[in-house]
Amino acid sequence: MITLGYWTHRGFAQHIRLLLEYLEIEYEEKLYTEGGDEWYNKDKKELKTNFSNLPYLLDGDLVITESRVIPVYLVKKLKRFDLLGQNADGSFNINEIAVLQVMDAAKDLIDQLNTLARVPSFKQEKMKIFNEKFLVTLEKFKKQLGEQDYLVGNFTYADLYFYNILKYFHFFYPEISIFTEYIERIENIPQIKKYLETKDNKVYLLERLKKIFYY
Ligand SMILES: N[C@@H](CCC(=O)N[C@@H](CS)C(=O)NCC(=O)O)C(=O)O
Structure with a gap:
């Protein structure tokens, strides 16, 4: 099972959630409460990567971080090279x-x-x-x-x-x-529509932004 770790908001993880949904990959989320100890004092130290950060993706023993790299891993894993702009067989396309x-x-x-x-x-x-x-x-x-x-x-x-x-x-x-x-x-x-109707706006409220931005 794939695990996506991130805070309880959209931030740098939302496009990854959408991609997981689009690809219909079964995954679970590890949601961290902002300011909570669990990430900084525990999981961040224990994550087996030199670049421990949020978001992270766990796939078996594999740990992947960097929010614009995780999507590359996912589409390569599913061999959906078209989603990278490549040809369907993964060969180069401008x-x-x-x-x-x-x-x-x-x-x-x-x-x-x-x-x-x-x-x-x-x-x-x-x-x-x-x-x-x-x-x-x-x-x-x-x-x-x-x-x-x-x-x-x-x-x-x-x-x-x-x-x-x-x-x-x-x-x-x-x-x-x-x-x-x-x-x-x-x-x-369809996959995005389903996500928006079921999961989005339940946890990852944009409203939260009102607290951190001068808005
Ligand atoms: N370059 C990284 C930056 C990640 C980053 O800054 N993550 C923020 C949240 S948006 C964070 O709180 N990271 C937890 C940490 O610094 O330990 C990426 O794009 O994934």
Whole structure:
């Protein structure tokens, strides 16, 4: 059985949860209470890896950390190379590079949001910040998406990563409709739909963000 360890919120694990659901992999979650001792004083020390962190994934004796690496392991394990942008047999396809580019650009975007939304003046200045900081990057993603259904054409794990970031944007900017059709498309993927209807928003509330951000 696969175990995903993380805090009781979305954070760096949500796209992995979505991928596990998408791939219909049986898994259990080890949820840590933030500020609790169990992670820092016990499991973090005991995890058999040089890079002990949250999230982690356990698969038998294998311990994998790093939130953008865990998805690679999962899709390789299931030989769903298409989800990496590769050809179905795992051979090189230029889309593989596009997936990595999109992942890096998306990481920069969420890091930026994460930083700026913690500034006390964020609430007052959020529209100015949106126009000055985020719009230009979001426009790039819009261009990347173009008329395609997904970011590199076919569905890849980068879509789940980017989708999760869009949900954060939606949280901070509910008045702005961005990537609405794209979000709907992802939320209508049967496995994702089922997850959203059953598990999502029960434990991993975005509402929690209100406590840590100046919002
Ligand atoms: N580069 C790592 C960063 C992981 C990270 O910063 N995890 C945060 C939660 S978002 C944490 O609380 N880690 C627990 C720890 O530092 O022990 C990744 O992407 O997985």
